[in-house]
Structure formats: C-alpha cells, structure tokens
Amino acid sequence: GEDVEQSLFLSVREGDSSVINCTYTDSSSTYLYWYKQEPGAGLQLLTYIFSNMDMKQDQRLTVLLNKKDKHLSLRIADTQTGDSAIYFCAESRYSSASKIIFGSGTRLSIRP
C-alpha cells in the first residue's frame, strides 16, 4: 500500500536545527520530496531525493534517506522565523509528473 506518516508538530528555538522525520510504506517509491506550505499559500517544493541516494544537501537543508527502514528526514540548519510553516513529506513512484502521495504534514513553530 501507499502511506506516508509524519509527526504533527515540532517546536524549535530560533537558531537551532530542526529535524522533521517521515516514514513511507511503498518500497517502489523512486522519488521522495519535502514540500513547504505557508498559511494561505500553495505548496513549494523544497528539495527531493532519488531512492538510490542516501543524502542530499542544499544550503541549510539536509535530506537523509534510509531506504531499508523507509525513513526520510529533513534537517534545517540555523532555523529562522521564516521557516515557520507546515512541511509535507511525499513520495512518488515515477516522478512528480505522476501521482504524489503526501503525509499529513508537520507544523514547525519557532520559539524566540
């Protein structure tokens, strides 16, 4: 089956690192994504990783993939107030030109 699970809330202090975790069930997933959604806005693709990769780094963002455990994480270094949003983990079998399965989202809040 296709299912993506993630925790609902995360609160971190400004300047600390945030780590958002996700698990998925479809072993045929080829692409794994992290999307960001701010209030009243659509979805913004933050980063993605192919299933044959273990890690991808993009500026403050680091994605780690444990394919054996079907576990994906997103680390945001030096978290800022502008990072407050809902973060969705997602996967697709072929590419984002095909059906994307989303998790329920993790709401990240930043403490001063």
Place this chain on the structure above:
Amino acid sequence: DAGVTQSPTHLIKTRGQQVTLRCSPKSGHDTVSWYQQALGQGPQFIFQYYEEEERQRGNFPDRFSGHQFPNYSSELNVNALLLGDSALYLCASSYSGQGELQLNTEAFFGQGTRLTVV
C-alpha cells in the same frame, strides 16, 4: 511566467450544487494533476490529465470529473456537492514529455481554490 494559476481563489456553494474549478498550467507544461487538501491534512491525489485524457485516478467517486483542453488548461468538476467536499483544491502542472530528467521531477502547484460547501 505566471506559473500555475487557479480560479476562483474562493468559492462558497450549497450542498447538492455543482462546481467547476479552473487551472492554467505553467508555460511549457503538458500535464495537470488535481489534489484535494482537507483542513489539517495533506493533499490527496484526485486525478491527472495528459494529452486531454485522464491518465491516473485516485480514490475519489465519479462525482469528481475533469477535462483538459488543447492548450493544456484543465477543469475540475464536482457534482452533487457534499459538506465533506469543503477543502482547498490544488492544481499541479508538470512536464511528461521527452526531455532532460530534471524537467520531469518537479510539479509546480498553484495557490489553490478554497471551496466551502454549506
């Protein structure tokens, strides 16, 4: 480039009515997907249109139908509206044709249409 545009931005309908939502894809994109995002949930895939035909469909009843036009724009129609159809409806466009791999890896989302059924 205007990106993915959806209209209207907000809509209020009465239970039992029908609604049509519209989406114009990003320039150069040929595929349109529709998602339903209920409050507090992640988006759920409704269906995808490519070459004016429904290519994939999620677990939604036949009350949900769509269309893609020759210019790649798309409509989502929902008949016999239920209170539970209240949600943010997101359109995503992407490129399915031949080309460099990275062109196939990102679906661009519109801002969505907020539908409220009363």
